[in-house]
């Protein structure tokens with residue numbers, strides 16, 4: 796799994812066209828979204844993650860929470876992003892992993908949104924620009 800973490804004044808998106816034949820079903824409300832004062836986490840789920848999804852979820856949560864505490868972010872935007880890796884996991888596996896990350900972060904008390912999976916989306920992002928505002932993490936399951 797590859798993650799790009801951006802501490803931002805805001806992240807907003809608007810769904811455009813389908814990027815997969817069968818994207819995640821979404822409500823009209825989910826076609827647009829915005830969070831202010833947010834840690835945006837762009838995630839590419841990778842083929843290697845398919846070996847142990849639960850372990851990858853736990854490691855991702857730990858890394859995201861570590862950064863959220865450092866930058867004092869209470870809101871997290873989980874954003875499916877297929878452009879951080881050339882070895883992408885299958886969409887079905889990727890979506891399940893992203894949903895679990897969303898759920899577990901919410902259980903930990905963060906305000907969490909997740910951008911829709913399988914769509915081309917317009918987005919605007921305002922990076923804060925401080926030294927910890929742009930970070931990346933790579934997560935792999937144990938052999």
Ligand SMILES: Nc1ncnc2c1ncn2[C@@H]1O[C@H](COS(=O)(=O)NC(=O)[C@@H](N)CO)[C@@H](O)[C@H]1O
Pocket residue numbers: 814815838839840841875876877883884885886889911912913914915
């Ligand atoms: N492994 C993955 N990790 C994260 N997001 C993914 C993954 N696979 C698919 N997606 C989601 O599905 C969308 C399209 O995925 S994609 O791999 O780019 N596929 C395409 O663009 C197809 N139109 C041609 O392959 C992505 O924008 C993202 O929302």
